Amino acid sequence: MLTKLSQLAKDSSTGGRKSLVAALTDLFVSTESDQAEQVSLMFGDIVMRVLGQLEDEARRALAKRVSSHASAPHDLMVKLAKDQIDVAQPVLEESPVLQAEDLAEIASTGSQDHLKAIAGRQKVEEIVTRVIVSRGDNQVLTKVANNAGASFSEETFLRLVDRSMAYPAIQEALINRTDLPDDAARMLVPFLSEELTERVKELGADNTLVMVMAERAAEEVAARARRLSEAKEQSDQLIRDVQNGKAKLDDAVRLFARSDRATELGILLAKVSHLPVAAVSKLVYSKSDKPLIIICKANGVSEDAFKNILTMRARHLGMSGLAVNDAIQRYKQFTDDAASRSLIAIRENAEKNMKKQAEPEDNSAKNTVAFAVKR
Helix, strand or coil, rough: CHHHHHHHHCCHHHHHHHHHHHHHHHHHHHHHHHHHHHHHHHHHHHEEEEEHCCCCCHHHHHHHHHHHCCCCCCCHHHHCCCCCCHHHHHHHHHHHCCCHHHHHHHHHHHHHHHHHHHCCCCEHHHHHHHHHHHHHHHHHHHHHHCCHHHHHHCCHHHHHHHHCCCCCCHHHHCCCCCCCHHHHHHHHHHHCCCHHHHHHHHHCHHHHHHHHHHHHHHHHHHHHHHHHHHHHHHHHHHHHHHHHHCCCCHHHHHHHHHCCCHHHHHHHHHHHCCHHHHHHHHHHCCCCCCHHHHHHHHHHHHHHHHHHHHHHHHCCCCCCCCHHHHHHHHHHHHCHHHHHHHHHHHHHHHHHHHHHHHHCCCCCHHCCCCCCCCC
């Protein structure tokens, strides 16, 4: 073998260099482990000297044969890893000789193809993924996110989630990771599609994303409850202001009717009319609008404000435009005096019923209609 190598070394042609490297490679890969270090030094020294003289095909063959060898010369592996991608790819993907620092350096200047090859390694350290996520395109990021052997710092995870906002394939890769930090999960959840959200729910209760989604749902319920509480407080205050003359009744009627807040409207009309709240609230959507017309007219609700109530009733009851117009005409024609007298009668009737219900009489007294209006 040594004689053959000596003869090949004398041939400085391209073919001769190719044959020399092939022979040296044969020697290197067939060397016993106890001699591997010594042969590796010689192999690396000679090949590095002639590497620049080798054609693409020879360099590809060399890289493929030594890419996974644990004793391959470090400098040679780095040189091959920086070569064009068809030479570098097997080395970048498989070489156990390349250190994290080597890969980070290559990733900082290499092409997207180089980054993609590194992203698929069996193990990718944080120092490397930081560069990959910083420089990689969407395909590279999807590949490294799908790699269970890739490690990410919390900062890199956050950057990866940020990049995923415009590329769902990265999101799909991220939801399958078991090492996703809480902050990154919280950042990711709001942007997941309905399909990905459903897939996350199937991952199990101990999954970070599942816990974050449950936490988010609880926060939304609490926020909704706070908003409802705040809205109720605002409504109660508005009703008090109307009673105290600090706000106009028409303005409150319009606000509640336009926002479909029938309960608040019923409370408002009951308070200004001095009638039971429960009974008046039922009138807002009752089939007959006569008691509602009486109460609104007697309290001075304008025709324009009453139209808002009719519009709300129409949405809820499916009233036709003709029915709404008919109600408007009846409201116009009903006089203030007649409304006031009718309201007094309604109030007296309601008071009588309340007294009867307070007495231990038979059930017939309890079933008396509160808003019976004499025709």
